Amino acid sequence: MSTVGKAVSLLDLFSVDEPELGLTEIARRSGFDKATTRRLLVSLTQHSFIEQDTGTRHYRLGAGLTRLARIREARFPFLQTSLPFIRELARETGETVHLTEASNGSLLSVHVEHPSRANRVNVNVGEYLPLHSTASGVAYLAHVREPVLNSALAGPLEPFTSRTITDPAAIMDSIEIARKRGYSMSDQGYEEGVFSVAAAILGADGYAIGTLAIAAPLVRTSRSAATERGKAVAAAARGISEQLFGEVFNALKGRALA
Amino acid sequence: MSTVGKAVSLLDLFSVDEPELGLTEIARRSGFDKATTRRLLVSLTQHSFIEQDTGTRHYRLGAGLTRLARIREARFPFLQTSLPFIRELARETGETVHLTEASNGSLLSVHVEHPSRANRVNVNVGEYLPLHSTASGVAYLAHVREPVLNSALAGPLEPFTSRTITDPAAIMDSIEIARKRGYSMSDQGYEEGVFSVAAAILGADGYAIGTLAIAAPLVRTSRSAATERGKAVAAAARGISEQLFGEVFNALKGRALA
DNA sequence: CAAATTGGTTCAATATTTGAACCTCTATTT
DNA sequence: AAATAGAGGTTCAAATATTGAACCAATTTG
Numbered sequence: 001m002s003t004v005g006k007a008v009s010l011l012d013l014f015s016v017d018e019p020e021l022g023l024t025e026i027a028r029r030s031g032f033d034k035a036t037t038r039r040l041l042v043s044l045t046q047h048s049f050i051e052q053d054t055g056t057r058h059y060r061l062g063a064g065l066t067r068l069a070r071i072r073e074a075r076f077p078f079l080q081t082s083l084p085f086i087r088e089l090a091r092e093t094g095e096t097v098h099l100t101e102a103s104n105g106s107l108l109s110v111h112v113e114h115p116s117r118a119n120r121v122n123v124n125v126g127e128y129l130p131l132h133s134t135a136s137g138v139a140y141l142a143h144v145r146e147p148v149l150n151s152a153l154a155g156p157l158e159p160f161t162s163r164t165i166t167d168p169a170a171i172m173d174s175i176e177i178a179r180k181r182g183y184s185m186s187d188q189g190y191e192e193g194v195f196s197v198a199a200a201i202l203g204a205d206g207y208a209i210g211t212l213a214i215a216a217p218l219v220r221t222s223r224s225a226a227t228e229r230g231k232a233v234a235a236a237a238r239g240i241s242e243q244l245f246g247e248v249f250n251a252l253k254g255r256a257l258a
Numbered sequence: 259m260s261t262v263g264k265a266v267s268l269l270d271l272f273s274v275d276e277p278e279l280g281l282t283e284i285a286r287r288s289g290f291d292k293a294t295t296r297r298l299l300v301s302l303t304q305h306s307f308i309e310q311d312t313g314t315r316h317y318r319l320g321a322g323l324t325r326l327a328r329i330r331e332a333r334f335p336f337l338q339t340s341l342p343f344i345r346e347l348a349r350e351t352g353e354t355v356h357l358t359e360a361s362n363g364s365l366l367s368v369h370v371e372h373p374s375r376a377n378r379v380n381v382n383v384g385e386y387l388p389l390h391s392t393a394s395g396v397a398y399l400a401h402v403r404e405p406v407l408n409s410a411l412a413g414p415l416e417p418f419t420s421r422t423i424t425d426p427a428a429i430m431d432s433i434e435i436a437r438k439r440g441y442s443m444s445d446q447g448y449e450e451g452v453f454s455v456a457a458a459i460l461g462a463d464g465y466a467i468g469t470l471a472i473a474a475p476l477v478r479t480s481r482s483a484a485t486e487r488g489k490a491v492a493a494a495a496r497g498i499s500e501q502l503f504g505e506v507f508n509a510l511k512g513r514a515l516a
Numbered sequence: 517c518a519a520a521t522t523g524g525t526t527c528a529a530t531a532t533t534t535g536a537a538c539c540t541c542t543a544t545t546t
Numbered sequence: 547a548a549a550t551a552g553a554g555g556t557t558c559a560a561a562t563a564t565t566g567a568a569c570c571a572a573t574t575t576g
Contacts, residue, residue: 003533003563004301007262011326012305019333023554033535038555043262047270048361057554061330063361066337066368068269069327071384072319075277079324103306103321110324126329261532261564281523291566296524315523 006032007040011049011061016124020058078210079111081244082201085236086113086212093229095216096121100129100136102210105148107136110210121194121215132157132171133164135186135198136211141171142178143200143208149175163188183230183237188218195221197230199237204245212237264290265298269307269319274382278316336468337369339502340459343494344371344470351487353474354379358387358394360468363406365394368468379452379473390415390429391422393444393456394469399429400436401458401466407433421446441488441495446476453479455488457495462503470495 001009013021013029021029027037041059044050048064073079082099090097090113100107107129114120131137131152141149157166165171178184183199190196198213214229259267271279271287279287285295299317302308306322331337340357348355348371358365365387372378389395389410399407415424423429436442441457448454456471472487 002297002301003261004265004298005304007265008302008305008307014326014329016329016332019329024552034554035536035556036534039260039533040262043260044266046263046362047266048364048366049266051361060333061326063330063336063359063366063368065323065327065330066359067366067384068272068319069323070368071272071274071277072321072323074274074383075318078321101321101324103309104304106306108306108321108325110321110328125332126325282521292523293525293566294564297564 003040006030006036007044010037010040010044014061016126020053020056020060022056022058026059078244082111082210082212082240085240086111089113089212089214089232089236090115092232093214093216095214095220095229096123098123098136098213098215100140100211100213102140102144102208105144105151107131107134107140107211119217119219121191121196121217123215130158130160130190132166133160133186133189134213135184135189135196135215136213138171138174138178138184138186139198139200139211139213140208142175142184143202143206145207160190161188161192163192165189181230182234185226185230193218195226197226197233199230199234201237201244202241212240261298264288264294265302268295268298268302272319274384278311278314278318280314280316284317336502340369340468340470340498343498344369347371347470347472347490347494348373350490351472351474353472353478353487354381356381356394356471356473358398358469358471360398360402360466363402363409365389365392365398365469377475377477379449379454379475381473388416388418388448390424391418391444391447392471393442393447393454393473394471396429396432396436396442396444397456397458397469397471398466400433400442401460401464403465418448419446419450421450423447439488440492443484443488451476453484455484455491457488457492459495459502460499470498 010026010030013026023034023038023041026041027034030037032040041050045052045062048062048067050059051062052059078101079099086097086099094115094117096115097113098109099111101110109123109125109127109129112123112125114122129136131141141152153168153171157168159166165174174184183197186196188194194215195218196213196215198211200208201210201212203209212233214233216229268284268288271284281292281296281299284299285292288295290298299308303310303320306320306325308317309320310317336359337357344355344357352373352375354373355371356367357369359368367381367383367385367387370381370383372380387394389399399410411426411429415426417424423432432442441455444454446452452473453476454471454473456469458466459468459470461467470491472491474487
């Protein structure tokens with residue numbers, strides 16, 4: 001692994017649930033030597049990718065990430081464009097709504113809107129989603145280039161629950177259905193008791209750039225509720241695509257004129 | 259320079275104005291060899307920090323940055339907390355409002371709200387702000403630890419305009435005033451024809467964690483308008499501090515109970 | 517269509533990274 | 547209050563990854 005890869009992999013150790021870690025802990029989890037780990041952390045700190053708490057000396061993600069993320073978002077306002085759609089879906093359905101962005105053949109969880117009720121599906125921002133066992137993953141795979149699809153179904157597919165579909169052919173069936181219907185469904189494929197629907201957000205070239213999903217407890221998911229959510233999420237995903245596509249186009253026009 | 263530093267410095271080449279760059283261009287600007295540059299870019303791409311346009315083959319910032327930024331924001335909702343205050347200030351004053359976050363003794367431009375009028379001050383998200391010649395910089399320096407202040411005034415201070423204050427003693431005077439009054443002012447210290455006021459956003463320990471600024475064309479800035487904006491920006495900065503401090507506190511309480 | 521420019525690749529020479537051992541400090545434990 | 551354990555941090559010879567000149571292929575330009 002390249003040194004850069006090692007450094008970046010340290011950043012991946014932080015999550016919403018564990019936002020701060022000590023040096024020894026980071027070294028243990030990454031598998032790198034303590035000296036190596038520290039040198040990498042110092043490098044990252046110098047560029048504001050990591051901050052060190054002056055009190056506890058623990059490390060956490062730094063403001064430089066926010067800065068670069070904002071530069072990216074300024075040119076490609078994926079999150080900003082999606083937010084109103086997400087909020088509206090969350091309001092309409094009263095369930096957890098979840099936005100992912102595709103990158104390198106993976107889905108990155110970018111935003112989650114939780115309903116205020118007690119019994120709800122909790123999803124953490126910042127996680128990677130498995131492709132074969134989530135509604136988002138299937139919706140995504142329904143609109144990717146052949147090689148991405150093949151490599152996603154090639155490896156051994158982890159069964160997260162007793163209901164996870166791990167047979168590539170069966171997954172292909174789900175994908176076909178999602179393609180025709182415009183949205184995918186997952187009945188407890190990733191977590192027990194959770195039923196999700198998702199739709200792909202398409203880019204200018206017609207391939208998926210992300211997904212939008214609604215996740216609800218099984219007990220609140222009748223067949224008709226699922227269908228309704230599916231249609232809603234598909235419509236919202238289409239709305240995001242259209243607005244994003246239009247906005248990017250307008251931004252480019254504006255730039256060309258300036 | 260460490261390899262990690264080199265890799266991260268490549269990310270710093272991207273900006274709102276130049277969001278996409280080719281390999282040769284990146285190599286030229288970074289000063290690294292083309293082979294080295296590409297290897298670094300590939301490493302960064304593997305972790306979604308960089309994306310490559312499939313058409314032009316140009317490189318741009320990747321979705322992994324958004325992902326990590328969201329993890330950070332979930333624990334320390336600096337931007338989210340500040341946004342309502344920023345919007346309200348922008349509405350009240352009709353001028354450009356600007357949020358920075360402190361990191362490593364630098365100020366990173368994190369968010370900007372522009373008024374919709376034609377003659378306005380334009381600020382780009384994602385830039386580093388000089389400390390000696392901006393209202394934000396002075397407001398920040400008024401609330402930092404001694405060593406940070408000293409090193410900020412130590413180096414040669416670049417004169418950006420004919421009115422930039424470059425004499426450390428004179429800057430210290432501005433800092434003292436800002437400390438007493440609660441906000442700083444900058445009369446064309448960074449750009450000709452721009453008058454700015456700024457206030458420090460204080461952390462739990464009483465030191466600045468960022469700044470809030472209002473930047474307006476000189477022609478719309480009477481003495482009384484400047485004072486009014488100063489008071490408004492100081493009040494908003496205090497509001498952010500209090501809410502952030504409270505929210506963090508509540509979040510910690512919530513976590514402890516969970 | 518030849519010259520120039522761009523993205524990308526190779527491999528011996530070179531510079532950086534590595535990690536066991538060590539130090540220091542703080543907080544328990546005895 | 548001395549001893550122990552665990553944390554963060556540091557050092558330098560040995561091990562390894564990085565470097566860059568030269569190269570190729572594919573567009574773009576004059």
